[in-house]
Amino acid sequence: VAVHSTTGHRVAMKIINRRRIATMNMVERIKREIQYLKLLRHPHIIKLYEVITTPTDIIMVMEYAPFELFNFIVEKGKVTEDETRRFFQQIISAVEYCHRHKIVHRDLKPENVLLDENYNVKIADFGLSNIMTDGDFLKTSCGSPNYAAPEVINGKLYAGPEVDVWSCGVMLYVMLCGRLPFDDEYIPLLFKKISGGIFTLPSHLSPETKQLLSSMLVVDPLKRITIENIRKNKWFNTNLPDYLKPITSSPYDLTSDIDENIINELRKKLGYSREQILRGLKSEGENQIKVACALVIDHKRMINDDTTNHTQTTTSNVSSLPTAIPSSTTTPPSNSIPNTPNTSSIAGAGRNPIATPIRKHKTRSKWHFGxxxxxxxxxxxxxxxxxxxxxxxxxxxxxxxxxxxxxxxxxxxxxxxxxxxxxxxxxxxxxxxxxx
The missing domain is CATH 3.30.310.80 (Kinase associated domain 1, KA1)
Known part of the structure; x- marks a missing residue:
């Protein structure tokens, strides 16, 4: 943990030894986590403020969230239905945000759900995440066995969002019941239980939570409930804060004239030239530049909406922010000046009351040592x-x-x-x- 000398805000420092991750074949995983967190901005996703590289280490300066949902559950035994619903609403909102921008987490579990000082959810550890492409299917078995979907542990093809829904269902069960729905020390037997969807619903659960769990922990991914339908669930919508409600915005046309400020922002965040950005926007099909551009536009809309709503004393909704992935990260030679990768500015670094909209600070800060x-x-x-x-x-x-x-x-x-x-x-x- 470190403290910013000017603002007094606490941050977490994740120090990663280059040699160690190279020997453990974790380079791509760390690179992926940095690339995804670098531009993701959502109230319930951990923020990456800065990345500092040295010849021996990679230092990730991140939002400080001192607690884990896992420890919270262990200490409580089981979480009350109201507390569970608040956590679940925040988790689903963050996961939906990732899916909307083509990112599937693939390792959702209480250990990767952090809690800030006000016990607000902060989803972390995007090392196993992957980019979704329309029409493409993933076939990578990853994540923790107890929280992994049947199609993942069986090595079947999956689109992505449905495996996160399953993991969210397991987390919901754990919060409500204080134990895992699928558990066995003998891994083959554990896989058999998961593959068969064999679990029990304790009698203390309300009919609404039983119905939701039964629709999330469905073995057939095609019959499993979607986040869109979870959003429509009556239990989920009870006391749902305004800032977590779905946004409704008109579509944008990336082929029309793009604001020069947006192009400059993309150049800064992605490291591409102006010509590369314009070429990417005009090319056919989906690409990183188009996704990034759409997200920057969403971000600007969110700021405009937030300003308007603040004037009208209404609460604004959470919108999309940049999540595009640079194609590569280069390491400078040892006899040159090492680079610290560029990152987006801090948004909403302050703490916020529980279950209240999280406003974005408009001041821009940088975190550096030295x-x-x-x-x-x-x-x-x-x-x-x-x-x-x-x-x-x-x-x-x-x-x-x-x-x-x-x-x-x-x-x-x-x-x-x-x-x-x-x-x-x-x-x-x-x-x-x-x-x-």
Missing amino acids: IRSKSLPLDIMLEIYKALKKIGMKWKSIDQYHIRVLYESKCNTKIKFDIQLYQIENNSYLVDFKDA
Whole structure:
């Protein structure tokens, strides 16, 4: 956990060792999680504020959510129906948001559902997520066995959304009952129970929750309830906050003239040139640029609607924000200035009351460690050398932008530390200090 020195907001730091993820074949999983979280913006999806890369580590600076739904359930035994409904409404809203923008989570479970200080849901861990393409079917067995759908554990083809619905059904059961619907230490027997849809509904459950669970935990994915129909469920809609209600917006035409501000935003977020963006928008079929453009337009609509609704003292609905995936992430050579990937600004970093609409802050903040400068890299290094020389420190060069410093005090105490320069965006650099 870290604290932003200016705003005082707490953030979580996920530090990932490059060598470790390489040996564990997790590079693609981490890259996927960063790419998806980088632009996802929903009140109940964990926010990624910044990614800082070093030669040895990847540091993800994320929204701080101190609790897990899993621990909450363990401590409670089982959750009350009203509390369960509030969590479930937030989860379904976030999952629907992902599906609407072609992302299926594939590993939904209480351990991956975090809770903020006000016990609002924050879905995390998108490492197993995948992009859905119209007409395409996935065939990757992933996720946790107890929460995995029958078609997943049996290696069958699946479109995507239906496996998340099953996992949400298992989570709903766990919250209401305090135990798993499908459980066995012997994995083959567990798979048999899941494949057969064998589970019991305790007598203390209300008829409405029994009906909803029975429609979600259906073995045949074609007969399983959809999120659209969950949205229509009477139990689900009881005390549903306005900000979680479905949005209704008119379709947009990506072939018409696009605002230059939107193009510039896409250039910044995706790293594509203006020509590549225009070419992508004009090309046939679905692509990352079109999805990103549609989401940016949705985001601007949300801001406009929010401003209008605020003036009229009404509550605004949650809308879509950018979720496009860059095609690749390049790692700079060791003798160059390492880059910190660009990220979108913080939206709604403050805490909010339980079950109330979460407003977006309009101030833009950046999360960095160390000292920022817009001077030329060589000028920055020269200033560092001058400062070290002035106070009598010794140093040796590890590479052009990385030095190891030795300080000896009058009482013969020796302190070693590294100073390294990073590029965090165009014409902006970061001087980082760390223990050697």
